[in-house]
């Protein structure tokens with residue numbers, strides 16, 4: 369432990385290595401070690417580190433205008449970013465609220481949804497429904513919404529009441545012999561029962577990650593699940609919020625992960641890959657009728673943050689969008705994602721402790737189990753995620769391992785989210801180092 373640090377680090381007993389420089393897929397530390405970044409931190413650095421086009425756009429914006437408070441001004445760069453996001457979003461998700469990260473985006477979505485109903489003459493709507501396997505951020509509203517029990521435990525008395533339903537977690541929850549369609553219908557019946565029990569007239573919105581990230585290790589939905597969710601939300605007049613903070617912005621092979629489900633949410637939260645690590649930025653996309661209701665009603669959204677719409681962050685995010693389009697990176701994600709999946713299946717397909725390999729695009733996860741046949745998880749006392757992270761770092765690799773309890777059941781996962789610019793040789797190296805780290809940790 370280095371006692372000279374004044375930073376309250378995430379782990380108060382551990383001083384992390386000091387990152388000194390980074391480029392492409394590599395991060396270098398002050399001790400001369402290099403790490404292959406195969407998780408983009410936590411699915412953030414989608415273009416790798418030091419991308420010249422993003423840096424140039426940020427430098428130019430700093431020279432032009434580093435800050436203009438949104439209570440006084442808008443800027444061309446923020447307008448252009450919002451227009452780009454809206455143009456590429458599905459359906460009539462035409463309006464964009466720019467913030468500084470994922471939790472702020474979720475808080476914004478919750479408040480926008482609530483104000484929409486207040487201005488629609490339905491102030492009795494106060495409840496949100498979310499899934500047990502979910503992480504939506506660490507601020508109090510977002511924390512209340514998420515299902516991560518460990519993160520919530522100290523703060524439970526401060527959190528709003530949220531109704532919860534089962535996740536769509538086929539590997540664990542589809543019964544032997546149950547068809548995928550049947551499993552999906554059971555989940556939708558549970559959601560409908562939850563809406564009815566809560567009182568449809570009291571529900572504001574259902575919120576879910578299209579592909580679950582931090583609490584599941586890239587868990588994709590079953591076919592038709594989100595179409596069913598959309599139909600239930602429409603039936604009961606409640607909003608559907610898609611949390612694309614981790615899975616959005618190209619990570620799954622389409623700009624928005626929900627595009628692959630063929631539904632249009634009412635609100636979409638973005639973060640992480642939006643700024644790709646170059647600037648702290650998040651956003652909420654809202655469908656036209658939601659914004660029209662506020663515009664034609666009170667005329668103001670009662671919300672706001674000092675750094676919202678920050679011009680340099682907007683310049684970074686706009687450059688990221690331009691690079692993704694110019695270099696056809698969504699197609700690249702599909703190709704490299706398929707290659708990484710093949711490599712993982714070849715290397716770990718018969719591994720005694722790898723129960724499942726899953727995900728979409730360059731957003732892939734391994735579920736680790738003590739026993740493949742019974743799917744028995746490892747004991748929590750082993751703190752496997754910490755051991756895997758430490759061993760991976762020792763092998764010069766950054767992956768994102770997680771362990772947690774959902775519905776009283778334990779799970780350990782490793783999430784991989786390499787940059788869209790990774791070559792096939794990079795991915796071979798990633799899987800080789802991961803194999804070594806797992807061999808040491810398990």
Ligand code: PLP
Pocket residue numbers: 410469470471472474503504505506577581582611612613614615639640
């Ligand atoms: N939503 C999801 C799905 C996330 O994965 C995260 C962060 O991991 C958040 C929200 C919160 O984002 P941030 O950490 O930028 O506040």
